[in-house]
Amino acid sequence: MLAATLLSGGALAQSADNATVAFLMPDQASTRYEEHDAPGFIAEMKKLCESCKVIYQNADADVARQQQQFNSAISQGAKVIVLDPVDSAAAASLVKQAQGQGVKVIAYDRPIPATPADFYVSFDNEAIGKSIAESLVEHLKATNVEPGEGTGVLQINGSPTDAAAGLIKKGIHAGLDNSGYAILAEFDTPDWAPPKAQQWAAGQVTRFNKNILGVVAANDGTAGGAIAAFKAAGFDPVPPVTGNDATTAALQLIISGDQYNTISKPSEIVAAAAANVAVQLLKGETPKAEVTLYDTPSQLFVPAVVTAENLKAEIIDKGIAKAEDLCGGRYEEGCKKLGIIE
Numbered sequence: 001m002l003a004a005t006l007l008s009g010g011a012l013a014q015s016a017d018n019a020t021v022a023f024l025m026p027d028q029a030s031t032r033y034e035e036h037d038a039p040g041f042i043a044e045m046k047k048l049c050e051s052c053k054v055i056y057q058n059a060d061a062d063v064a065r066q067q068q069q070f071n072s073a074i075s076q077g078a079k080v081i082v083l084d085p086v087d088s089a090a091a092a093s094l095v096k097q098a099q100g101q102g103v104k105v106i107a108y109d110r111p112i113p114a115t116p117a118d119f120y121v122s123f124d125n126e127a128i129g130k131s132i133a134e135s136l137v138e139h140l141k142a143t144n145v146e147p148g149e150g151t152g153v154l155q156i157n158g159s160p161t162d163a164a165a166g167l168i169k170k171g172i173h174a175g176l177d178n179s180g181y182a183i184l185a186e187f188d189t190p191d192w193a194p195p196k197a198q199q200w201a202a203g204q205v206t207r208f209n210k211n212i213l214g215v216v217a218a219n220d221g222t223a224g225g226a227i228a229a230f231k232a233a234g235f236d237p238v239p240p241v242t243g244n245d246a247t248t249a250a251l252q253l254i255i256s257g258d259q260y261n262t263i264s265k266p267s268e269i270v271a272a273a274a275a276n277v278a279v280q281l282l283k284g285e286t287p288k289a290e291v292t293l294y295d296t297p298s299q300l301f302v303p304a305v306v307t308a309e310n311l312k313a314e315i316i317d318k319g320i321a322k323a324e325d326l327c328g329g330r331y332e333e334g335c336k337k338l339g340i341i342e
Contacts, residue, residue, distance in 0.1 A: 016282035020053045022073035022081040027061040040271030048279045061191040080278045084108040088163035104281040110164035113294040120298040121274045123265045125164045129171020132242040137179040152182030156217040160188040198225030205233045215241040220250035255334040265303035
């Protein structure tokens, strides 16, 4: 479902043929960029503009490296740069630099609040945060886990330099703050790094122990870190933990009962949308959207919450992942229980 409908405004028509477009992603801590976003973008660009050249690079969470990659893309003649920033604040100067040279910038996944890009394409990050938090709260209530004095949930946010993480964090608070379940402690995870989330969660397990009723983790990597911390401390079962991205590892953790939810947001959808916007910009057209975020015309997609109850319908039946890729080895029994395989 689209939260905004993309329209095409008129301008002097020009050809996109043989143009260069750059697709610059922020890190490798999340596997989605290599496995889904980049292949999705490249495939859609090939459909829309077979003669166009696509430069793909990943900054591996290094702000300076991303700046070098950005400069390199411009020097290689890129007319449109799709940028998922390592540091949303630092990216403002890159947008200004590009626009000063007539290069269009599409903010991707993570917004760039300080300086409007030419367009922004993403899933609705605030809605993601609210959805995973509300899903956890509903689960706690449905399983008769009552809030009590000294009990509550942990909140593990994403990188403090990522504006999208800030939106997810805002959404999580919207889902938790009036839920009746206290936030025992909260952490902004540098670079979204799972080991840092695990280290912090381990400290909270020591501090709060059985008073932890659940964990709202902002993505699957930080969720996996939290789950590892509970397991290392001997928790069986692990308190319900949320996630986001529907990575293979997270889907298997849901199948095994160790993770409560994730967010299905097939990155190929936003990658294809970004490619469509890029080609419109190359042709001199002005993409328009019904939504504006940070003074930037935006296209936002609303994703689905996935739990064990609807994993088959949302993931397998929709072709987002294959049963054979999820159900091998120790996950076979869980897949049978959920009706994914016979």
